Amino acid sequence: MRIGFFVPCYVDMLAPQAAISSYELLKRFDLDVTYIERASCCGLPMTDMGYERKACAIENNLVEQLLGYDYIVIPSGICTDQIRYHLDSVEKTPEVKRILETTHDIVDFLHDVLQVKSLPWARFPHRVALHNGCHSLRFLHQARPSELMIPDFSKTEALLRLVEGCEVGYATRRDECCGFGGTFAIWDESCAGQQGLDKVSDYARNGFRYVTSADFSCLLHQQCTARKYGVDIRTFYIAEILNGDAEKAIIKEGGEK
Amino acid sequence: MSQVNQVKLGAEFIADTPHRVSHDRCLWEARMRRDRTASRIPEWEEMRALASQIKLHTLSHLDSYLSRFEEKLTANGIHVHWAEDAEAHNRIVYEIFRSHGVKTVTKGKSMLMDECGMREYLSERGIDIYEADLGERIQQLDNQRPSHIVMPAIHKLRGDVARLFADKLGSDPDIDDPHYLNSVMREHMRKHYINADAGMSGVNFGVAETGTIVVATNEGNADISANVPPLYVASMGIEKLIPRQSDLALFIRLLSRSALGFDITQYTSHYTRPRHGQEMHLVIVDNGRSARLGSQYYEVLKCIRCGACMNTCPVFRRTSGLSYDAPYMGPIGIVLQPSYDLHRYARLPYSCTHCGSCMNVCPVKVPIPHYVFLWRTEIVERGEDELMHRTEETAMALALRNSTNLSHAERLGLWALRNLPKSLLESRLNPWATHHTNPEPPQETFRQYYKRTTKK
Numbered sequence: 116m117r118i119g120f121f122v123p124c125y126v127d128m129l130a131p132q133a134a135i136s137s138y139e140l141l142k143r144f145d146l147d148v149t150y151i152e153r154a155s156c157c158g159l160p161m162t163d164m165g166y167e168r169k170a171c172a173i174e175n176n177l178v179e180q181l182l183g184y185d186y187i188v189i190p191s192g193i194c195t196d197q198i199r200y201h202l203d204s205v206e207k208t209p210e211v212k213r214i215l216e217t218t219h220d221i222v223d224f225l226h227d228v229l230q231v232k233s234l235p236w237a238r239f240p241h242r243v244a245l246h247n248g249c250h251s252l253r254f255l256h257q258a259r260p261s262e263l264m265i266p267d268f269s270k271t272e273a274l275l276r277l278v279e280g281c282e283v284g285y286a287t288r289r290d291e292c293c294g295f296g297g298t299f300a301i302w303d304e305s306c307a308g309q310q311g312l313d314k315v316s317d318y319a320r321n322g323f324r325y326v327t328s329a330d331f332s333c334l335l336h337q338q339c340t341a342r343k344y345g346v347d348i349r350t351f352y353i354a355e356i357l358n359g360d361a362e363k364a365i366i367k368e369g370g371e372k
Numbered sequence: 373m374s375q376v377n378q379v380k381l382g383a384e385f386i387a388d389t390p391h392r393v394s395h396d397r398c399l400w401e402a403r404m405r406r407d408r409t410a411s412r413i414p415e416w417e418e419m420r421a422l423a424s425q426i427k428l429h430t431l432s433h434l435d436s437y438l439s440r441f442e443e444k445l446t447a448n449g450i451h452v453h454w455a456e457d458a459e460a461h462n463r464i465v466y467e468i469f470r471s472h473g474v475k476t477v478t479k480g481k482s483m484l485m486d487e488c489g490m491r492e493y494l495s496e497r498g499i500d501i502y503e504a505d506l507g508e509r510i511q512q513l514d515n516q517r518p519s520h521i522v523m524p525a526i527h528k529l530r531g532d533v534a535r536l537f538a539d540k541l542g543s544d545p546d547i548d549d550p551h552y553l554n555s556v557m558r559e560h561m562r563k564h565y566i567n568a569d570a571g572m573s574g575v576n577f578g579v580a581e582t583g584t585i586v587v588a589t590n591e592g593n594a595d596i597s598a599n600v601p602p603l604y605v606a607s608m609g610i611e612k613l614i615p616r617q618s619d620l621a622l623f624i625r626l627l628s629r630s631a632l633g634f635d636i637t638q639y640t641s642h643y644t645r646p647r648h649g650q651e652m653h654l655v656i657v658d659n660g661r662s663a664r665l666g667s668q669y670y671e672v673l674k675c676i677r678c679g680a681c682m683n684t685c686p687v688f689r690r691t692s693g694l695s696y697d698a699p700y701m702g703p704i705g706i707v708l709q710p711s712y713d714l715h716r717y718a719r720l721p722y723s724c725t726h727c728g729s730c731m732n733v734c735p736v737k738v739p740i741p742h743y744v745f746l747w748r749t750e751i752v753e754r755g756e757d758e759l760m761h762r763t764e765e766t767a768m769a770l771a772l773r774n775s776t777n778l779s780h781a782e783r784l785g786l787w788a789l790r791n792l793p794k795s796l797l798e799s800r801l802n803p804w805a806t807h808h809t810n811p812e813p814p815q816e817t818f819r820q821y822y823k824r825t826t827k828k
């Protein structure tokens with residue numbers, strides 16, 4: 116199986132660990148994984164703000180780079196959503212359609228395509244709050260959003276349960292948006308800041324020290340808000356836990372807080 | 373009119389901690405009640421899908437349903453008027469009142485009448501309107517618009533109401549007990565209920581088959597307006613129709629559960645003909661609706677004004693409805709208001725984090741998040757975007773165009789994070805820094821890691 120591994124712009128620059136853990140994790144499954152070096156961005160910062168025209172060149176460049184793989188895997192829910200459902204400037208040839216259909220966030224890929232049943236290398240003997248980012252939750256359908264009265268399921272939680280010792284919990288307002296919202300955190304910093312503070316305070320009230328999510332953008336926002344307001348939490352992208360890197364990082368940082 | 377700056381108005385409400393905390397908690401509780409009551413109905417999701425289909429069906433046959441509706445109303449002895457826009461609506465209502473010598477009116481809640489600016493229009497012409505809904509009356513006394521479509525004064529604390537009543541109605545400013553405040557209002561309004569020359573209300577549903585108008589309230593404010601005075605005038609938008617009486621139960625089951633998490637509204641009243649000795653009028657209003665029906669945003673016309681999208685919206689709960697400075701606020705407001713006045717409301721579609729919760733609670737599945745995208749694109753295309761956005765997006769588009777540009781931009785960004793003084797990085801030039809620390813710059817990007825660890 117030929118896998119194209121696409122690292123979106125902000126992950127590459129601000130969360131290389133999320134990409135490294137995902138990449139190393141994929142390589143454990145005996146797959147032919149290629150890092151798509153020449154792909155840069157999915158165009159989300161532009162389409163999100165209504166600049167579809169400006170996104171056009173970016174989207175077309177991206178699609179060209181994604182050709183020729185069985186699956187595209189991305190360590191970011193929000194960018195996967197963008198590629199699957201919002202590449203509006205790209206002509207939907209059969210080839211392009213195939214790319215969109217075979218593009219997966221790392222969680223979907225592990226859960227739905229590989230149908231992973233065990234992660235023997237991973238240990239995380241801690242309580243961790245699982246934050247299902249809005250895009251992963253409500254647009255990629257990785258878990259049941261609390262608003263919908265459908266049978267319960269959670270792909271993210273199912274994967275974390277395969278990790279030895281990992282005890283998954285949630286904030287009281289489990290599915291409430293943390294306020295990152297793509298470019299929202301920059302344009303409306305007072306509301307985004309309040310949402311972020313409410314979210315990290317919710318973790319603190321519930322005694323969580325560790326937080327994980329399939330969306331690094333949410334974690335970046337939450338981690339930086341927590342640090343600003345002196346709330347003691349440490350965030351991990353989900354692949355860091357699934358690949359066993361999170362526990363190593365905790366030990367390196369001097370053990371459980 | 374100047375442009376509404378929801379971000380700025382919202383920031384003022386956010387800074388007011390007691391009001392924000394109470395507002396957020398009340399609405400979140402409504403959302404939680406909604407989840408609990410909906411979860412007890414096994415067919416909840418099928419109900420939403422069906423309600424959406426019935427609305428779409430009605431909208432796509434609106435002309436024939438409207439004429440059937442009119443026939444029935446007329447046969448039942450209700451006077452029907454058609455209003456093309458807000459101005460026509462107000463003029464028609466005024467004419468009815470003028471010809472009957474009406475001086476005072478009690479009025480149940482109606483978003484449409486707010487949309488038309490009817491109260492101001494009539495009061496300028498010497499007709500006094502008394503809002504019969506408690507929250508709406510509080511807002512009227514305070515000279516503010518409603519801040520929520522079903523809970524008009526939800527942004528106020530009890531103490532605010534006590535002070536307002538003391539100021540306007542002469543009650544004790546230090547007693548904020550709800551029973552006391554209610555009794556003050558009851559006493560104040562009773563004489564108006566009894567003496568009003570006419571009553572008014574909005575309409576929740578119009579049944580085409582029978583010519584019935586259905587009004588749902590929790591305080592009976594529409595009923596007292598419809599049943600006491602000798603003249604009753606109701607207004608409805610053309611989109612409020614449903615085909616048959618048998619479709620109604622579905623919508624009634626969805627409405628209050630979605631709005632407040634209660635199984636049903638306290639009063640669900642059906643008006644099919646005037647009561648003995650009463651005269652009854654219905655004004656059916658377009659005001660941009662048929663244009664909307666032909667636009668890409670047509671599904672907003674499915675909206676049954678339950679307010680569930682507001683209760684769940686993380687932005688609305690923290691910034692309050694007044695910050696939208698518009699008749700319709702919150703998620704449905706930001707995709708509805710720009711069609712009334714694009715320039716004035718061009719910033720509203722940006723007051724959204726794209727969390728998607730509104731589309732999941734909406735009982736008729738209005739695709740609000742999708743419409744937010746469409747509006748932003750339209751705003752840019754029609755040149756109503758902010759200069760700041762345009763400049764930043766141009767720079768970003770350049771940086772992200774391809775991997776070469778990106779790695780240059782990254783090098784620059786990381787260099788800045790590592791080397792620029794904290795005072796500059798966390799200055800007001802960087803909006804991120806108000807509520808965040810800057811991200812820790814990593815040792816190397818993934819690109820660099822890959823190059824280092826992979827032998828070519």
Ligand code: SF4
Binds near residue numbers: 682703704
């Ligand atoms: S858009 Fe949907 S949730 Fe919002 S008020 Fe209308 S019907 Fe209710």
